[in-house]
Structure formats: C-alpha cells, structure tokens
Amino acid sequence: MQKALFVSGKRKYLFCGDQNGMEILQPVIDLAVEKNAPYEIYSEEQPLFDWLNRQKMGCYLYIAAKWDKLHSLKKLTEEVGFSEEEAQYIGYGERLVNVFCCRCHGISKVILQETLEIACNDCDLHLEISDHYSSLKNAYLGYVAKL
Numbered sequence: 001m002q003k004a005l006f007v008s009g010k011r012k013y014l015f016c017g018d019q020n021g022m023e024i025l026q027p028v029i030d031l032a033v034e035k036n037a038p039y040e041i042y043s044e045e046q047p048l049f050d051w052l053n054r055q056k057m058g059c060y061l062y063i064a065a066k067w068d069k070l071h072s073l074k075k076l077t078e079e080v081g082f083s084e085e086e087a088q089y090i091g092y093g094e095r096l097v098n099v100f101c102c103r104c105h106g107i108s109k110v111i112l113q114e115t116l117e118i119a120c121n122d123c124d125l126h127l128e129i130s131d132h133y134s135s136l137k138n139a140y141l142g143y144v145a146k147l
C-alpha cells in the first residue's frame with residue numbers, strides 16, 4: 001500500500017478521500033494539525049470540482065481513493081489546474097492495469113498485486129511488469145521474464 005508523505009511549507013493542505021482513503025491520510029492530517037498548518041477536508045456536500053476550484057494558489061492536495069477511481073479524480077484535479085507538484089495521489093485496493101507485451105504487442109489486463117509477473121494473454125509469453133508506463137498505449141511495458 002502506498003503511503004502519503006507530508007510535504008512541508010505549503011500554504012494550505014487539502015485532503016480528499018473516501019472512508020478508507022481518509023484512514024490512509026490520517027497520519028498526514030495529524031502532522032498538519034501538529035504543525036499548525038491550515039487545512040481543509042473535503043466533504044461531499046459540494047462537487048469536488050467546485051471545492052478545488054475555489055482554493056487559492058499555494059495549496060497542496062492529497063487524494064486517496066481506490067485505484068479505479070483515482071485516474072478520473074486525477075484528471076479532474078488537473079482540469080482545475082493542479083500540477084503534479086501540487087498534489088499527491090494515493091491508491092488502494094486492487095489495481096487493474098494494462099501490460100504491453102514486448103513480443104506480440106498484445107495488451108493483457110491484470111490485477112496488480114504482489115506479483116509482478118504474468119503470462120501474456122495473447123502469446124503466453126512470461127512477462128515481467130516494468131515500471132515503464134506508456135501513456136500512448138495506456139499500459140505498462142512487459143519484458144521477457146528472467147527465469
């Protein structure tokens with residue numbers, strides 16, 4: 001499981017998460033409280049877009065959600081104007097990813113867990129999932145696994 005890291009020196013901290021997400025964020029919220037830093041926790045009374053949109057410059061955003069929801073949340077925050085340096089995304093739960101086969105160029109959908117090795121859905125080649133992500137293919141590149 002990913003952990004949220006406290007980034008100090010920000011003007012204000014924003015926290016957004018579902019129930020499990022808030023548990024993941026709690027240590028960082030505790031740190032913000034300890035350091036007397038201004039912070040705000042998102043409540044679902046208003047649309048997330050509006051909440052983010054009315055925040056001023058210099059805010060730092062934490063979002064913790066299930067992997068399958070995290071991608072759309074990230075898109076939304078980028079639309080509002082948060083850059084990679086102004087936000088942290090923490091995913092939890094099962095993570096469905098695409099793996100690009102280096103031999104047949106097929107895409108295998110796998111649930112990413114402890115194991116980082118799979119067999120290609122198309123050609124059955126034993127693949128090692130690398131951390132090279134291709135946004136063009138929306139997939140992680142799979143290399144021939146060393147046996």
Ligand SMILES: [Zn+2]
Pocket residue numbers: 101102103104105106120121122123124125
């Ligand atoms: Zn293949």
